[in-house]
Amino acid sequence: MDLDFTGKVALITGAGNGIGRATTLAFARSGAKVVVVDRDTAGGEATAGIVRQQGGQAHFVAADVTKSAEVRAYVKAALDTYGAIDCFFNNAGIEGKWAHTAEHDEDAFDQVIAVNVKGSFSGCATCCRSCCSRSEVRSSTLPRSQGLLRPQGCRLTSPRSMR
Numbered sequence: 001m002d003l004d005f006t007g008k009v010a011l012i013t014g015a016g017n018g019i020g021r022a023t024t025l026a027f028a029r030s031g032a033k034v035v036v037v038d039r040d041t042a043g044g045e046a047t048a049g050i051v052r053q054q055g056g057q058a059h060f061v062a063a064d065v066t067k068s069a070e071v072r073a074y075v076k077a078a079l080d081t082y083g084a085i086d087c088f089f090n091n092a093g094i095e096g097k098w099a100h101t102a103e104h105d106e107d108a109f110d111q112v113i114a115v116n117v118k119g120s121f122s123g124c125a126t127c128c129r130s131c132c133s134r135s136e137v138r139s140s141t142l143p144r145s146q147g148l149l150r151p152q153g154c155r156l157t158s159p160r161s162m163r
């Protein structure tokens with residue numbers, strides 16, 4: 001698929017490894033300025049470094065998506081650095097522990113909910129609050145069990161309508 005993001009700003013959470021890193025590099029190759037968010041500082045810095053090495057623009061923000069203040073801080077950093085958020089890939093997530101239901105660990109369950117549900121929701125809600133008046137936000141939410149939320153008045157669209 002050939003997409004042109006020249007002049008756009010893409011914000012990606014969980015961008016320090018795996019799918020988030022691959023997507024960040026793809027956005028940057030397609031012309032976007034990227035905001036790399038991860039709680040893993042080494043991974044996040046490495047992703048931003050690869051983008052710059054390949055001639056792109058990247059800004060890394062260390063943040064834990066389960067902490068509302070850190071979510072607000074990464075959204076603010078994106079807007080302060082590049083002036084907009086055109087695309088939001090709400091990707092940070094964890095798999096948790098695999099176990100039979102009867103043997104499931106409550107702390108592990110709470111952690112999955114905190115990252116995959118609360119972290120995704122917070123990112124979406126904060127981006128919407130900060131960006132609705134500025135521009136359209138294209139958002140994709142990856143962690144399992146997530147829906148796409150669109151508050152009234154916000155033109156939040158899914159990546160399927162990007163072409």
Ligand SMILES: NC(=O)c1ccc[n+]([C@@H]2O[C@H](COP(=O)([O-])OP(=O)(O)OC[C@H]3O[C@@H](n4cnc5c(N)ncnc54)[C@H](O)[C@@H]3O)[C@@H](O)[C@H]2O)c1
Pocket residue numbers: 013014015016017018019020037038039040043063064065066091092093094095115119142143144
């Ligand atoms: N890999 C798969 O087969 C698969 C399948 C379905 C869904 N997913 C989802 O895709 C997403 C990425 O998967 P992946 O395989 O690339 O995972 P990964 O573990 O390679 O990368 C996840 C990244 O998210 C970061 N992260 C985790 N918790 C965080 C937090 N609280 N705050 C900030 N950053 C945090 C990690 O540091 C890591 O860099 C996840 O949401 C996962 O649930 C993956």
